[in-house]
Amino acid sequence: MVKRTSHQSADCLIARPLDAIGDWWSLLIVRDAFDGLRRFGEFQKSLGVAKNILSARLRNLVTHGILETVPAPNGGAHHEYVLTQKGRGLFYVLVALRQWGETYFSGPGEPYTFMVDTESGRPIKRLEVHAEDGRLLAPGDTRLADFRNQENR
Amino acid sequence: MVKRTSHQSADCLIARPLDAIGDWWSLLIVRDAFDGLRRFGEFQKSLGVAKNILSARLRNLVTHGILETVPAPNGGAHHEYVLTQKGRGLFYVLVALRQWGETYFSGPGEPYTFMVDTESGRPIKRLEVHAEDGRLLAPGDTRLADFRNQENR
DNA sequence: TCATTTTGGTTGCAACATAAAACTGTTCTG
DNA sequence: CAGAACAGTTTTATGTTGCAACCAAAATGA
Known part of the structure; x- marks a missing residue:
């Protein structure tokens, strides 16, 4: 096979x-x-x-x-x-992918569509990763943990 | 072709x-x-x-x-x-994909790893999409707009 | 030092996936 | 009710993937 x-x-x-x-x-x-x-x-x-x-x-x-x-x-x-x-549930994946695309794949001066809040018509905020207590996290600030090593959730 | x-x-x-x-x-x-x-x-x-x-x-x-x-x-x-x-910049795509995976692809009772904040060791918050003014947005609350139809950014 | 192993690939081949077009059986439309 | 549109399936040619074999350069070691 x-x-x-x-x-x-x-x-x-x-x-x-x-x-x-x-x-x-x-x-x-x-x-x-x-x-x-x-x-x-x-x-x-x-x-x-x-x-x-x-x-x-x-x-x-x-x-x-x-x-x-x-x-x-x-x-x-x-x-x-x-x-x-x-x-x-894939909405967030699409938003993340689109924001990445808007940042790195739009040609110079090229007219492009982007995501706006329907109510205000203004662009949405960029995605952010936050800790439980609200601190903003960068890529290096996270790691993977095994569920069994965690007492709480 | x-x-x-x-x-x-x-x-x-x-x-x-x-x-x-x-x-x-x-x-x-x-x-x-x-x-x-x-x-x-x-x-x-x-x-x-x-x-x-x-x-x-x-x-x-x-x-x-x-x-x-x-x-x-x-x-x-x-x-x-x-x-x-x-x-x-793909960090957010990976986080979004992982959170989706954690929610829908972890077998019942299966031990799985998940993302934690290194400092506290606690799970990170779920991603959220917000409007410019901070309102929480659901999938239906957004649309795509052409840059040229927008005066401001 | 010189042979051996590890590393970082490339090449060739068979199995599989993709794309385009042709085909089929249904459902709208006038 | 005839023709067009819809929702696919089948066919066929071509590309891509995966495995194994191969190879040269670098690291290892006796």
Whole structure:
């Protein structure tokens, strides 16, 4: 078996999610789902992805519980794809990725869209990592700990 | 051309970053780099990835300016791979992905590692999205805006 | 010092994944 | 009810991945 390696049983909780969304299309599908797209054709048109690939990706996202199929609202026989709660949990990943993209991937002088608060129309704040007591943390200020070495949570 | 499609010239600032890190291994390499790994062999041992794949991924991360090669500290001829500022910017993506993983990918009763603040040893706060004025925002409270439609920033 | 091991890759091959297009069976639309 | 649109599946060519073998330079050690 020379299959592509799966991270599904990895110990690391960064690796395992990548098994669900770690390819070139899945996160874009989720992004489109946040934008309200629900139907196969909408995703296909938005992404320009081949239909067999889209089909496989949607199926994978559904089996991972990120999307779920719901019957068409008009009583039709077709179904639509909507985010589950787990799928909506990816919001922060998308925001983080987008802020990184805004910072490092926007061409000079290039007009680009960015995230704003709908109510005020003004850009949202950058993501920050905080300690339990509110201190702002930098990358070097964190580490990984085993749950069993911690008495409290 | 039947190559794998590239998102490099996509308008969307979520798509373009995926061109740099949207595969199964790149983010894990970056994670290991945050953990202090610097050498080819260290990454290879940590990830268990084939050497040709690792080689290609490291090269890709270097060309995207996420890692850079520095001469070995002991004066040897070999070099090491360290995160650039752009690479360190991925911290928030990793935190977001990890928190999502902690929430939805940890098996029942399974011991897992999680992120703590080094100083206190206590778990870090969950990521939150805030408006400029501090209001907490939910996924539906944001939208994308074109820079040119905004007078201010 | 010179042989051995480790390191950091590259190359070749077989299995697998992706992309494009053609095809099929349903569902809207006029 | 005929034609177009929709939601996929199948086919086929090409790319990518993973493993193993190979190789040269650097570190190790007897």
